[in-house]
Amino acid sequence: xxxxxxxPAGASGGARPPGAAGPGARVxxxxxxxxxxxxxxxxxxxxxxxxxxxxVCGAGxxxxxxxxxxxxxxxxxxxxxxxxxxxxxxxLAAWAAGAQSHASRATAVALAAAWAAVGGTLFWLRIxxxxxxxxxxxxxxGQAQLDAAAATAAANDxxxxxxxxxxxxLGGLLAAVKARTLTDPALLAHIKAREAAAxxxxxxxxxxxxxxxxASQHAKRLAxxxxxxxxxxxxxxxxxxxxxxxxxxxxxxxxxxxAHPEHTSGIHTPTTPTHNHPNTHRTAGPAxxxxxxxxxxxP
Numbered sequence: 001x002x003x004x005x006x007x008p009a010g011a012s013g014g015a016r017p018p019g020a021a022g023p024g025a026r027v028x029x030x031x032x033x034x035x036x037x038x039x040x041x042x043x044x045x046x047x048x049x050x051x052x053x054x055x056v057c058g059a060g061x062x063x064x065x066x067x068x069x070x071x072x073x074x075x076x077x078x079x080x081x082x083x084x085x086x087x088x089x090x091x092l093a094a095w096a097a098g099a100q101s102h103a104s105r106a107t108a109v110a111l112a113a114a115w116a117a118v119g120g121t122l123f124w125l126r127i128x129x130x131x132x133x134x135x136x137x138x139x140x141x142g143q144a145q146l147d148a149a150a151a152t153a154a155a156n157d158x159x160x161x162x163x164x165x166x167x168x169x170l171g172g173l174l175a176a177v178k179a180r181t182l183t184d185p186a187l188l189a190h191i192k193a194r195e196a197a198a199x200x201x202x203x204x205x206x207x208x209x210x211x212x213x214x215a216s217q218h219a220k221r222l223a224x225x226x227x228x229x230x231x232x233x234x235x236x237x238x239x240x241x242x243x244x245x246x247x248x249x250x251x252x253x254x255x256x257x258x259a260h261p262e263h264t265s266g267i268h269t270p271t272t273p274t275h276n277h278p279n280t281h282r283t284a285g286p287a288x289x290x291x292x293x294x295x296x297x298x299p
Contacts, residue, residue: 035190043182043191050178054091057171061087061122064164068126083122087171090118094172098179112176119168127161 065083066076073079097111181187 035187038187038191039194040191043187046178047182050174050182053174053178054095054171057167057174058087058091060167061090061164061171064126064160064167065122067160068122068164072125086118086122087168090115090168091171091175093118094175095179098176098181099183101176101180102183102185115172119165119172122168123161123165126164127157 062080062083065086066079069079069082069086070076073082093111093115097108097115100108100111
């Protein structure tokens with residue numbers, strides 16, 4: 001019984017439920033029952049073992065009680081029915097007496113008295129079996145033989161009666177003691193408290209798992225958001241770099257075109273006219289020739 005009431009995780013610093021014990025404590029009920037280590041599974045095993053023992057004892061009681069009731073009923077089937085009913089009622093009364101000992105001692109005493117009355121009646125009927133059954137008398141049977149047969153039957157009746165009594169007392173005490181133990185209010189409250197603590201731990205574990213899952217999803221979303229920001233920054237830098245390169249390329253081309261106009265469409269800007277000549281434009285065609293003097297040409 002080393003295990004004790006375990007509080008939910010994270011609640012070690014808080015108040016413990018009623019009936020809960022700290023580590024290493026040996027908790028007992030008001031009647032001296034050690035509670036540490038009891039749970040619903042152990043309680044069910046104890047109940048099953050107690051019922052199995054009661055059934056075994058009750059089977060022996062029913063066999064011996066049937067022989068005790070046969071002289072009264074004269075019918076084997078009816079004797080079996082009554083013996084099983086009497087044994088079951090007696091064991092039930094013993095169990096109820098043990099269970100009622102926690103609540104009402106007077107009720108427990110009354111049930112115990114009913115159990116004892118059933119047992120006493122069966123014991124008396126079994127020990128009187130030979131006296132209620134006429135002996136089988138054969139032709140020529142003497143008194144001495146009858147007396148010897150009666151003494152043998154009485155001894156057998158006594159043996160069977162005390163065997164019935166032993167089984168009856170054993171089954172009754174087993175039922176009463178186990179019922180008193182297994183229906184102890186402190187034990188039942190302790191088992192319920194353990195179940196409530198286990199349920200609380202299960203709820204806490206589920207909540208913790210859900211929290212861990214939510215935290216993981218939240219961290220994943222934050223990482224995705226950080227990745228988006230990183231991608232946007234990279235795209236911004238790439239666009240800015242492309243714009244800068246385009247500007248530099250444009251400046252270079254403009255400079256080249258200004259230095260070499262032939263790289264353009266071939267249209268030249270006309271010469272800026274002067275203010276002294278009204279005709280600022282010339283028509284296309286051959287240049288005018290100055291007339292020469294023949295006398296000057298031919299000396």
